[in-house]
Every structure is written in C-alpha cells, then in structure tokens.
Amino acid sequence: xxxxxxxxxxxxxxxxxxxxxxxxxxxxxxxxxxxxxxxxxxxxxxxxxxxxxxxxxxxxxxxxxxxxxxxxxxxxxxxxxxxxxxxxxxxxxxxxxxxxxxxxxxxxxxxxxxxxxxxxxxxxxxxxxxxxxxxxxxxxxxxxxxxxxxxxxxxxxxxxxxxxxxxxxxxxxxxxxxxxxxxxxxxxxxxxxxxxxxxxxxxxxxxxxxxxxxxxxxxxxxxxxxxxxxxxxxxxxxxxxxxxxx
Amino acid sequence: xxxxxxxxxxxxxxxxxxxxxxxxxxxxxxxxxxxxxxxxxxxxxxxxxxxxxxxxxxxxxxxxxxxxxxxxxxxxxxxxxxxxxxxxxxxxxxxxxxxxxxxxxxxxxxxxxxxxxxxxxxxxxxxxxxxxxxxxxxxxxxxxxxxxxxxxxxxxxxxxxxxxxxxxxxxxxxxxxxxxxxxxxxxxxxxxxxxxxxxxxxxxxxxxxxxxxxxxxxxxxxxxxxxxxxxxxxxxxxxxxxxxxxxx
Numbered sequence: 001x002x003x004x005x006x007x008x009x010x011x012x013x014x015x016x017x018x019x020x021x022x023x024x025x026x027x028x029x030x031x032x033x034x035x036x037x038x039x040x041x042x043x044x045x046x047x048x049x050x051x052x053x054x055x056x057x058x059x060x061x062x063x064x065x066x067x068x069x070x071x072x073x074x075x076x077x078x079x080x081x082x083x084x085x086x087x088x089x090x091x092x093x094x095x096x097x098x099x100x101x102x103x104x105x106x107x108x109x110x111x112x113x114x115x116x117x118x119x120x121x122x123x124x125x126x127x128x129x130x131x132x133x134x135x136x137x138x139x140x141x142x143x144x145x146x147x148x149x150x151x152x153x154x155x156x157x158x159x160x161x162x163x164x165x166x167x168x169x170x171x172x173x174x175x176x177x178x179x180x181x182x183x184x185x186x187x188x189x190x191x192x193x194x195x196x197x198x199x200x201x202x203x204x205x206x207x208x209x210x211x212x213x214x215x216x217x218x219x220x221x222x223x224x225x226x227x228x229x230x231x232x233x234x235x236x237x238x239x240x241x242x243x244x245x246x
Numbered sequence: 247x248x249x250x251x252x253x254x255x256x257x258x259x260x261x262x263x264x265x266x267x268x269x270x271x272x273x274x275x276x277x278x279x280x281x282x283x284x285x286x287x288x289x290x291x292x293x294x295x296x297x298x299x300x301x302x303x304x305x306x307x308x309x310x311x312x313x314x315x316x317x318x319x320x321x322x323x324x325x326x327x328x329x330x331x332x333x334x335x336x337x338x339x340x341x342x343x344x345x346x347x348x349x350x351x352x353x354x355x356x357x358x359x360x361x362x363x364x365x366x367x368x369x370x371x372x373x374x375x376x377x378x379x380x381x382x383x384x385x386x387x388x389x390x391x392x393x394x395x396x397x398x399x400x401x402x403x404x405x406x407x408x409x410x411x412x413x414x415x416x417x418x419x420x421x422x423x424x425x426x427x428x429x430x431x432x433x434x435x436x437x438x439x440x441x442x443x444x445x446x447x448x449x450x451x452x453x454x455x456x457x458x459x460x461x462x463x464x465x466x467x468x469x470x471x472x473x474x475x476x477x478x479x480x481x482x483x484x485x486x487x488x489x490x491x492x493x494x
Binding site for chain 2: 022023026110111114115116119121124125130
C-alpha cells in the first residue's frame with residue numbers, strides 16, 4: 001500500500017471519530033480515565049527525565065562558557081529557554097510517544113485481533129469514536145500540564161545541580177531564569193504540545209485500529225506507532241518553529 | 247427471519263462467496279457448516295455488516311441491511327447479539343460491566359435497572375457469582391457464557407454464534423449448545439451458528455446450510471444429513487471413523 005492510500009485511510013479514520021457520540025456521559029467518564037492513564041501515570045517519568053536534563057543543561061552550559069566576558073547568570077537563561085522552548089515540549093513529547101503511543105497502539109491493536117472492536121461495531125457503536133476520541137481529548141488536555149511541570153522541574157533541577165556542584169551560585173542562576181523572560185515562549189511551547197499530542201494519539205490509534213493478524217502484528221503496529229509519531233513530531237517541530245518564530 | 251439473497255463476496259480478485267442464497271428462520275437454530283476456508287465466516291461477517299457484500303442483499307425481516315449506511319443500520323444492529331469465537335469480552339471491564347455495556351451505551355435504563363438486567367442475564371447463563379471478576383480471571387467456558395449473557399442483554403431478535411464450542415472441552419460444549427437452544431426457544435431469536443462441531447450439528451441442526459467452495463452446496467436438517475446423497479457433505483460430516491461408524 002502506498003503512502004497516499006495510507007494518508008487517505010488516515011483521514012477517513014479521523015473523519016469517523018467525530019460522529020455524534022452514543023452517550024456523552026460515557027465519553028466524559030472515559031476522557032477522565034484516559035487523563036489518568038496518559039497524564040497522571042506519566043508524571044513520574046516526565047519529572048525524572050526533566051530534573052536530570054535541567055541539571056545536565058546547566059552543568060554543560062557552565063562547562064562551555066569559557067569567556068569571562070559572558071556573565072554567569074546567562075547559564076540560568078540558557079537552561080530556562082532550552083527547557084521551555086525545546087526540551088519540555090519536544091523531548092518530553094518524544095518520550096510520551098514511546099510510552100503513551102505504544103500503549104495506545106497495543107491496546108487498540110489487541111482489541112482488534114481479539115474481535116473486541118468487531119463486538120463494538122456489531123452493537124452499533126462507533127468503535128473508533130468510542131475508543132480513540134476520549135484518548136485524543138484527554139491527551140490534548142493533559143499533556144500541556146505535563147509539559148508545564150516538566151519546565152518547572154527541569155529549571156529547578158538545573159538550580160539544584162548548580163548549587164550542589166558549586167558551578168553557579170543560586171543568585172546568578174535565579175537572576176538568569178528571570179532575565180528577559182518572554183511569556184510567548186510558553187505559549188509557543190503549548191502550541192507545539194497540543195499538536196504533538198494530537199499526532200501521538202491519532203497515529204498510534206490509527207496503527208492499532210488497522211492491525212491485522214495476531215500478537216506479532218500488534219507488536220509491529222506498536223513499533224510503527226512510536227517510529228511514525230516520533231518522526232512526525234520532529235518534522236512538525238521544525239515546521240511550527242519556522243512558521244511561528246522565523 | 248434473515249434472508250441472504252444471491253450474495254457474492256471476494257477479496258483481491260479472489261471469489262470467496264458465490265451467489266449464496268438462504269433463509270434463516272426465526273425461533274430456530276440455523277447452522278452454517280463447511281470446511282476451513284469454505285467461506286462460512288465471510289458469510290456471517292457479511293450478514294452482520296463487518297464486510298460489505300459485492301453483490302446481492304441481506305434482509306432482516308424485509309429490511310435491506312446491505313443498502314443501509316452505518317447510521318441506518320444502528321436500529322438493526324441493536325437487535326443483533328453476537329457470540330464471538332474468542333468471546334471478545336472487554337478486558338478492562340468486569341463480567342458485570344461487560345454484560346451491562348450494551349445497555350449503558352444503547353439504552354436509557356438507569357443504573358439499578360441495568361444492574362438487574364445484567365444479573366438476570368448472568369443467572370440465565372448460570373453464572374450468578376462472577377460479577378466482579380475480570381475476563382482474565384475466568385475459564386474459557388465461563389467467558390463463553392458471559393459473552394452469551396452480553397449477547398442477550400438487549401433482548402436480541404437475531405443471535406449469531408461464531409464457533410461457540412471452539413477451545414472447549416466436550417462437557418462444556420454440550421452445556422453451551424444446550425444454553426443456545428434454550429435461549430433460542432425462550433426468546434424466539436433467529437439464531438445463526440457457524441460451526442464445524444459435529445455434535446452441535448446433530449443436536450441442534452434444525453436448518454443446516456452447507457457451504458463448499460464459497461457456494462451453497464446443500465441445506466436440510468440433522469436427520470436429512472444422513473441421506474443427503476451429497477458426496478462433498480458426506481466427506482465433510484463423516485470424515486472421522488466415529489462418524490462413519492455412527493452412520494453405519
């Protein structure tokens with residue numbers, strides 16, 4: 001199957017998501033459950049990665065600042081902007097593409113090969129809408145909070161690392177993270193996050209939904225979901241940056 | 247009553263079903279039998295709308311199902327219950343939630359009414375004390391019974407069973423067959439069973455359709471099967487030594 005037929009199927013799949021839900025109350029409950037599954041359960045890994053990345057960014061920036069003409073508080077500024085503009089929205093979403101994307105693809109793929117999706121369709125339920133739409137809404141709503149937490153934890157991680165290793169005094173770091181702060185950078189990060197959340201959930205669901213075969217194919221669908229989501233996140237990162245910041 | 251009229255279906259240029267016509271009667275257990283790859287599962291999937299027919303039509307009490315779109319099919323789909331080969335229970339839900347699911351999604355019943363209905367269905371399939379268990383915690387035979395309970399939860403007019411005995415021991419198979427017969431009689435459903443279990447054929451075969459090479463090859467009752475004079479049917483039904491001895 002060529003790329004155009006895949007794209008065609010993807011858009012047809014997307015169109016099926018937005019038909020009228022059978023029961024709004026059930027969909028609402030599913031959105032909340034998915035927020036827990038996608039968001040709350042990812043909080044640990046997001047915080048862990050963010051704190052260490054913030055720490056590494058800080059130490060590496062100090063290491064690379066060889067000129068005495070550059071003030072030390074620049075380290076705080078670099079750590080802040082790296083976390084806000086690129087690290088939190090992009091790298092964290094790449095991590096979520098691995099964690100959440102593979103989970104969505106394997107869950108829906110398993111439902112497909114064990115005929116659970118057929119069972120939904122025979123009941124007259126819009127299976128794609130019931131299974132995918134709550135995940136998509138939940139991810140779009142909850143991932144910006146994860147990214148905001150990542151920004152905060154990452155910047156805090158940089159401060160702790162600077163303080164513990166003694167490479168940058170707290171006063172300089174705190175001055176740096178307050179220096180010429182542009183609130184639009186956070187908005188820009190949120191725009192990217194929402195787009196990436198849509199890509200992860202839609203691509204992973206699509207891969208799972210059209211799985212054919214058995215457990216081997218479910219695994220392959222899961223791998224494809226992660227690879228395609230990650231590649232598209234990187235491409236869209238470039239496109240959005242070009243469109244908004246250039 | 248379900249009528250299949252001149253149905254043909256193929257995949258990638260290969261014909262799987264060719265001009266199949268048959269009438270499945272209400273209040274009876276209708277069997278579809280045939281060898282592996284004969285096209286019986288494709289026929290059932292066409293009948294429930296999981297596959298679209300290439301030509302011909304499927305009628306549910308005179309309503310042309312084949313020409314309807316997804317929305318138009320909804321009322322008919324809500325009259326269909328289906329027991330899948332692998333049970334197809336939702337892993338994330340308990341037994342009770344599985345049975346209640348179609349009621350939750352498709353009816354206006356309140357929680358207590360839905361719970362009562364689920365309890366009734368579970369008692370009907372002799373599973374009164376498994377409500378809070380998950381599908382992974384129950385046996386294959388119990389899963390089939392839960393799937394039957396879910397299939398009858400909406401009081402279906404049409405009940406489909408895809409290989410209901412596959413993977414079950416002979417005793418449990420008999421229990422499931424008896425349950426399907428009782429439910430068919432009690433609810434007067436038009437029951438369609440896709441099977442190659444010969445015990446089911448002889449105990450439940452009120453209206454048997456034999457599919458061979460994608461065509462309707464023979465139809466009749468379990469009594470008539472002994473004297474069909476159809477060599478392909480004989481080869482299929484009396485393939486084992488036991489069945490050959492039974493015939494003698």
